[in-house]
Amino acid sequence: xxxxxxxxxxxxxxxxxxxxxxxxxxxxxxxxxxxxxxxxxxxxxxxxxxxxxxxxxxxxxxxxxxxxxxxxxxxxxxxxxxxxxxxxxxxxxxxxxxxxxxxxxxxxxxxxxxxxxxxxxxxxxxxxxxxxxxxxxxxxxxxxxxxxxxxxxxxxxxxxxxxxxxxxxxxxxxxxxxxxxxxxxxxxxxxxxxxxxxxxxxxx
Amino acid sequence: xxxxxxxxxxxxxxxxxxxxxxxxxxxxxxxxxxxxxxxxxxxxxxxxxxxxxxxxxxxxxxxxxxxxxxxxxxxxxxxxxxxxxxxxxxxxxxxxxxxxxxxxxxxxxxxxxxxxxxxxxxxxxxxxxxxxxxxxxxxxxxxxxxxxxxxxxxxxxxxxxxxxxxxxxxxxxxxxxxxxxxxxxxxxxxxxxxxxxxxxxxxxxxxxxxxxxxxxxxxxxxxxxxxxxxxxxxxxxxxx
Amino acid sequence: xxxxxxxxxxxxxxxxxxxxxxxxxxxxxxxxxxxxxxxxxxxxxxxxxxxxxxxxxxxxxxxxxxxxxxxxxxxxxxxxxxxxxxxxxxxxxxxxxxxxxxxxxxxxxxxxxxxxxxxxxxxxxxxxxxxxxxxxxxxxxxxxxxxxxxxxxxxxxxxxxxxxxxxxxxxxxxxxxxxxxxxxxxxxxxxxxxxxxxxxxxxxxxxxxxxxxxxx
Numbered sequence: 001x002x003x004x005x006x007x008x009x010x011x012x013x014x015x016x017x018x019x020x021x022x023x024x025x026x027x028x029x030x031x032x033x034x035x036x037x038x039x040x041x042x043x044x045x046x047x048x049x050x051x052x053x054x055x056x057x058x059x060x061x062x063x064x065x066x067x068x069x070x071x072x073x074x075x076x077x078x079x080x081x082x083x084x085x086x087x088x089x090x091x092x093x094x095x096x097x098x099x100x101x102x103x104x105x106x107x108x109x110x111x112x113x114x115x116x117x118x119x120x121x122x123x124x125x126x127x128x129x130x131x132x133x134x135x136x137x138x139x140x141x142x143x144x145x146x147x148x149x150x151x152x153x154x155x156x157x158x159x160x161x162x163x164x165x166x167x168x169x170x171x172x173x174x175x176x177x178x179x180x181x182x183x184x185x186x187x188x189x190x191x192x193x194x195x196x197x198x199x200x201x202x203x204x
Numbered sequence: 205x206x207x208x209x210x211x212x213x214x215x216x217x218x219x220x221x222x223x224x225x226x227x228x229x230x231x232x233x234x235x236x237x238x239x240x241x242x243x244x245x246x247x248x249x250x251x252x253x254x255x256x257x258x259x260x261x262x263x264x265x266x267x268x269x270x271x272x273x274x275x276x277x278x279x280x281x282x283x284x285x286x287x288x289x290x291x292x293x294x295x296x297x298x299x300x301x302x303x304x305x306x307x308x309x310x311x312x313x314x315x316x317x318x319x320x321x322x323x324x325x326x327x328x329x330x331x332x333x334x335x336x337x338x339x340x341x342x343x344x345x346x347x348x349x350x351x352x353x354x355x356x357x358x359x360x361x362x363x364x365x366x367x368x369x370x371x372x373x374x375x376x377x378x379x380x381x382x383x384x385x386x387x388x389x390x391x392x393x394x395x396x397x398x399x400x401x402x403x404x405x406x407x408x409x410x411x412x413x414x415x416x417x418x419x420x421x422x423x424x425x426x427x428x429x430x431x432x433x434x435x436x437x438x439x440x441x442x443x444x
Numbered sequence: 445x446x447x448x449x450x451x452x453x454x455x456x457x458x459x460x461x462x463x464x465x466x467x468x469x470x471x472x473x474x475x476x477x478x479x480x481x482x483x484x485x486x487x488x489x490x491x492x493x494x495x496x497x498x499x500x501x502x503x504x505x506x507x508x509x510x511x512x513x514x515x516x517x518x519x520x521x522x523x524x525x526x527x528x529x530x531x532x533x534x535x536x537x538x539x540x541x542x543x544x545x546x547x548x549x550x551x552x553x554x555x556x557x558x559x560x561x562x563x564x565x566x567x568x569x570x571x572x573x574x575x576x577x578x579x580x581x582x583x584x585x586x587x588x589x590x591x592x593x594x595x596x597x598x599x600x601x602x603x604x605x606x607x608x609x610x611x612x613x614x615x616x617x618x619x620x621x622x623x624x625x626x627x628x629x630x631x632x633x634x635x636x637x638x639x640x641x642x643x644x645x646x647x648x649x650x651x652x653x654x655x656x657x658x659x660x
Contacts, residue, residue: 071519074455089447200442381616
């Protein structure tokens with residue numbers, strides 16, 4: 001079991017966004033989070049990534065790679081320099097093979113600022129591969145992408161899962177992934193009467 | 205029953221509502237008695253004449269200017285370690301009062317300084333330290349105002365308060381290397397030799413006690429306001 | 445961590461800021477002072493230590509908001525925070541890169557600028573030493589300020605308001621040490637070193653707390 005979460009409450013600021021979340025993730029599995037805007041998909045992903053609280057680490061049993069709404073691409077560095085930086089951070093040696101897998105060779109010396117949205121997303125995917133992490137957490141990875149690039153993203157994810165990884169992905173689009181299960185996150189919406197804020201308790 | 209129970213906003217509101225009137229009356233009585241005694245019933249100093257009597261405002265406010273920061277430091281630590289909301293709000297509530305105390309201390313010092321040293325302002329270590337303390341207060345308050353999310357603001361101001369305390373202390377000792385002092389030594393200390401005369405000592409103690417109670421009273425009132433405004437915010441969020 | 449330092453230096457040079465902008469600012473600050481107070485060499489020589497230190501301080505301030513702001517805006521900071529490198533390590537790397545792009549060139553440039561201000565002959569050694577030891581403090585304190593204000597839009601002014609008071613002890617001791625010249629400045633130098641070491645050892649943890657609060 002890579003992730004085994006039971007009864008997790010996620011807050012943003014003081015507000016309880018989703019309550020009593022239970023989910024587990026096994027090797028090779030891909031979990032897709034569905035729900036309307038503001039239902040807490042991002043909050044949940046950030047929680048699992050450890051950005052909102054530190055003590056989540058006990059529930060997650062493998063390395064994670066997180067990709068948020070932004071790619072983390074530096075526009076004044078070339079594609080290669082961007083990837084070299086992340087390879088240095090994760091001390092990984094698969095830089096060349098990642099570049100080959102994602103067909104980035106011809107973009108090698110281009111400034112990242114000149115890339116199109118799809119190319120930037122490819123660069124973001126390359127970062128995920130470089131981390132060598134087992135679990136991928138991706139927040140809306142296909143937003144503003146055309147069909148071909150969406151295809152590329154879902155291929156990369158299913159490839160990753162086949163090689164023994166796992167992923168949790170929030171998306172509105174149907175990604176057409178094998179071995180995936182869908183988790184409707186609206187079911188975790190806190191009940192109207194739950195105490196969500198210490199300042200609402202009591203009367204004064 | 206532990207002290208931490210009063211970290212719950214509702215409990216804190218109930219308790220503070222009960223003790224506020226007592227504190228308010230006690231502090232105003234002590235301040236009135238202390239100041240009356242100090243201003244009218246003490247002799248004039250043989251060197252400084254009647255100007256010395258400003259000490260009854262100057263010393264208590266200066267003490268509270270520093271102690272307000274100390275209280276903010278403790279409240280900030282409690283917030284960071286135990287995450288009690290009341291604690292963070294009490295620190296926020298104390299800051300403007302600390303600013304006022306610092307300004308009173310500087311102003312009374314200047315008024316006293318003119319007849320004694322011949323100038324309203326000198327770059328003396330103690331005076332300079334208070335000026336530095338003032339900018340630390342301003343930075344702290346500005347940070348509270350600048351951040352929208354209240355809990356993030358509490359986190360960041362707390363860590364600023366802690367780091368700021370260290371640097372305020374460093375500044376206090378660094379100024380000694382930087383300028384020679386005009387300011388007289390401590391008015392109160394454990395070393396008996398250094399004390400002010402007994403005629404001044406007792407009214408001064410009463411004034412200080414009054415000022416401490418006044419500070420607590422004001423902090424409680426402001427904390428209650430902060431808690432109410434947080435409740436308003438929470439209610440608005442819930443109804444959205 | 446090395447890759448963060450290298451990348452930050454590369455970014456600083458690429459974005460046209462880096463060394464040249466800081467140095468040009470330092471030069472301008474030092475240059476406008478004689479315009480304001482007059483070109484009397486005796487006067488300039490007397491106020492030179494303080495001016496050079498204030499100039500160094502202001503030039504340092506100039507590039508502080510870039511330390512975390514750009515990484516925050518393009519999502520790099522989020523990605524770094526989920527990487528195996530602890531946040532305090534990131535803060536150390538950032539502060540080091542900032543020192544290399546500002547503190548180091550300032551320290552080197554202070555010597556010729558000191559000549560412009562008719563600095564006493566004996567004071568050059570102390571100017572160089574105090575700046576070399578003191579500017580890392582400025583970078584680490586600045587990184588702390590940047591970590592606190594990273595989530596605030598247009599936080600630059602607030603950043604200065606928060607950071608400048610924290611610079612006071614270093615400035616006082618540094619400028620005093622240079623003006624004292626031969627009159628036993630070692631005591632002050634020891635104090636500057638102590639503050640510097642304290643900042644390097646402890647402030648990264650404060651930065652980590654501030655970054656974590658901002659990332660929430």
